[in-house]
Amino acid sequence: MTAVVSTAIPRVLIAEADPWTRDLLSQTLLSVRCDVQLDVCADVGEAMLYLKRLPDLIIAARELPGIDGLELLRNVRRLRPQTRLPFILMSNRTDTTSVREAVSLAPTAYLVKPLNLESLKLRLHELLLEVGQEVFCEIPALAPGLNLNRYLESRKEDADGAPLLADVQQAVKRSLSPKSLDLKQVEEELRSDPQVTAVLIAAANSAAQHRDGPVQTLMQALLRLGSTQSMNLLLGLTLKRSARLTEPMLNEQASLFWSFSLHTAEQARGLAQVLGLDEERCYSAGLLHCLGDLAVLRCMQEWKLAGGDLDEAQVLKALKEHGAGLGSELRRRWRLPLELRELIAAIYGLGGGVYSRELLAMNLAGQLARLPADQGVETLLETKAGRLLKIGMPELRRLRRNQA
Numbered sequence: 001m002t003a004v005v006s007t008a009i010p011r012v013l014i015a016e017a018d019p020w021t022r023d024l025l026s027q028t029l030l031s032v033r034c035d036v037q038l039d040v041c042a043d044v045g046e047a048m049l050y051l052k053r054l055p056d057l058i059i060a061a062r063e064l065p066g067i068d069g070l071e072l073l074r075n076v077r078r079l080r081p082q083t084r085l086p087f088i089l090m091s092n093r094t095d096t097t098s099v100r101e102a103v104s105l106a107p108t109a110y111l112v113k114p115l116n117l118e119s120l121k122l123r124l125h126e127l128l129l130e131v132g133q134e135v136f137c138e139i140p141a142l143a144p145g146l147n148l149n150r151y152l153e154s155r156k157e158d159a160d161g162a163p164l165l166a167d168v169q170q171a172v173k174r175s176l177s178p179k180s181l182d183l184k185q186v187e188e189e190l191r192s193d194p195q196v197t198a199v200l201i202a203a204a205n206s207a208a209q210h211r212d213g214p215v216q217t218l219m220q221a222l223l224r225l226g227s228t229q230s231m232n233l234l235l236g237l238t239l240k241r242s243a244r245l246t247e248p249m250l251n252e253q254a255s256l257f258w259s260f261s262l263h264t265a266e267q268a269r270g271l272a273q274v275l276g277l278d279e280e281r282c283y284s285a286g287l288l289h290c291l292g293d294l295a296v297l298r299c300m301q302e303w304k305l306a307g308g309d310l311d312e313a314q315v316l317k318a319l320k321e322h323g324a325g326l327g328s329e330l331r332r333r334w335r336l337p338l339e340l341r342e343l344i345a346a347i348y349g350l351g352g353g354v355y356s357r358e359l360l361a362m363n364l365a366g367q368l369a370r371l372p373a374d375q376g377v378e379t380l381l382e383t384k385a386g387r388l389l390k391i392g393m394p395e396l397r398r399l400r401r402n403q404a
Contacts (some may be wrong), residue, residue: 008130011037015047015069016090019127020203024236025059032124032238034137044072051076054083057127057398061113062102073105084253086127090115114228117235142306148314150320155299156329162294163245163301165258166193166240172231181227188232194261194291195237197284200225202334203233204289214337217280242301249312250304253319257290257297260369264289264347268365270399274391277358285343285362286369288336292327293319299326324348337394350384360385368399 012029016022022040029036039050044067047060058076060069060208060366073087087106090096102110109123125154129135171189190196197218204221205214215221222230237243245251265286272282296319304310331341347366348360371377377396380386 006230007036009037010056011039011053011055011126012059013039013041013047013053013311015044015058015072016043016256017042017064017214020199020206020233023270023315024117024232025371027236028121029059029124029128032121033128035135036128042068047072048075051079057086057088057364059088060090060109061095061208062098064130065267070102073102073107076107088120089121109323115227115232116228116368139305140244142303142308145207146308148300148303148308148310151308151386152296152318152326155302156326157333159326160240161198161293161298161330161334162195162291163170163254163298164193164195164243165254165294166190166239167191168196168234172234174218176231181231183219183222183227183230186230187222191218191232191283192258192262192287193303194258194287196234197221198334198336200230200233200290201236201284201340202336203229205335205337214339216337216340217284219280238267242305244300245297245301247304247310249302249310249315250301253315254294254297255384257293260288261287264365265368266402267399269363269370270393270402271361271365271368272358274395274399275361275389276359282343282358282361282365285340286347286365288331288340288391289344289347289366290323290327291330292325293323294331295326296322341395355385355388359390360389362390364391368396371400386402 009031013020013142014025014029016025017043022042024041026038029038038133039055041047041050043065044060047058054174058072058398061070062069064072068090069089076085076087084106084110088111090108090111091102092113093099095110099110105229108127111120147318153252166189168190170343171186172181172202175185175189198222200218201215203302213226225233245254258331265283268281268282271277272279298313300310300318327344331344343358343362344363350363364380367380367385368377371380377393377400380396381391381393
């Protein structure tokens with residue numbers, strides 16, 4: 001296989017309709033060669049424009065809106081017949097006719113979805129690196145005069161979410177059998193991680209996966225995505241910058257928010273059980289309600305790694321001013337189901353109008369989780385949620401004991 005000439009920084013074009021697969025491909029490329037120049041698009045029309053930048057490698061899905069990826073490959077071979085530009089074509093199709101049609105145009109590789117991430121990385125190593133070559137990339141410096149507040153504001157549109165709090169790689173390794181990934185075991189090991197839950201739910205609700213109603217729990221997401229795609233997304237999360245926090249001060253804060261998320265999730269599930277509601281959906285909402293605070297901590301680690309100053313007062317101020325906003329933005333940008341977002345919002349407060357029992361339960365769960373250790377649960381009976389749910393004192397006390 002002919003490798004891309006790597007004396008210069010390679011340019012790679014990715015054409016893929018699904019945003020989560022695009023992100024996975026981008027992170028995989030950057031993990032192989034961190035200095036790669038990426039052009040990313042969702043359809044062939046835009047890809048044809050990027051061809052003018054003379055990419056060194058193209059990775060394209062066959063199933064693209066409008067003109068498909070096979071036509072892009074055909075155009076590339078017609079426009080650059082002498083160079084045999086490396087072209088990796090991905091497809092859901094495995095029938096003989098489809099494969100032969102693609103092979104006749106001489107793609108460098110024809111990969112079947114869901115992708116085998118390790119096989120893809122091996123091919124990228126062959127194409128983008130010479131034998132024995134290593135590439136090192138420095139973290140970009142902060143812009144002159146940029147302060148932490150403006151930096152966090154600028155990250156709303158591209159923040160990667162929360163840091164990983166569970167050991168994802170070990171969980172995948174333990175759950176991997178000779179045949180596939182044990183999805184039930186993965187769910188049991190990673191159900192407490194807000195980032196894992198949020199990303200897989202978002203990916204399972206993307207346009208490429210959307211069918212049979214919205215996915216709102218981790219187990220539902222794993223089942224819809226399947227073992228290979230789930231494993232790819234999980235391992236892709238570990239490739240991202242600042243996937244895990246290394247700054248002790250930020251780690252301490254993350255532990256507090258994680259603990260609070262878990263307490264709220266458990267209280268929500270307990271209330272749902274008492275009231276005959278969807279326990280797992282309520283658990284998901286409770287787990288995800290601190291996503292924004294955790295995402296702010298991850299952004300602050302990136303700020304610190306890029307050379308920014310950081311102290312405890314700045315951390316607390318940034319969490320207070322940016323946590324809720326970044327959480328709302330992430331849930332909107334990731335297109336988490338509206339019903340799930342409404343349950344998360346209810347933890348913070350109830351607006352006007354008619355309240356479902358699930359919304360009331362989530363509001364009461366949030367209050368239970370925030371209740372000081374020296375304060376009795378009697379006060380919760382007089383809250384709006386407590387009055388409307390008409391839940392008894394014994395149930396509240398039992399839930400409180402379970403939290404302790």
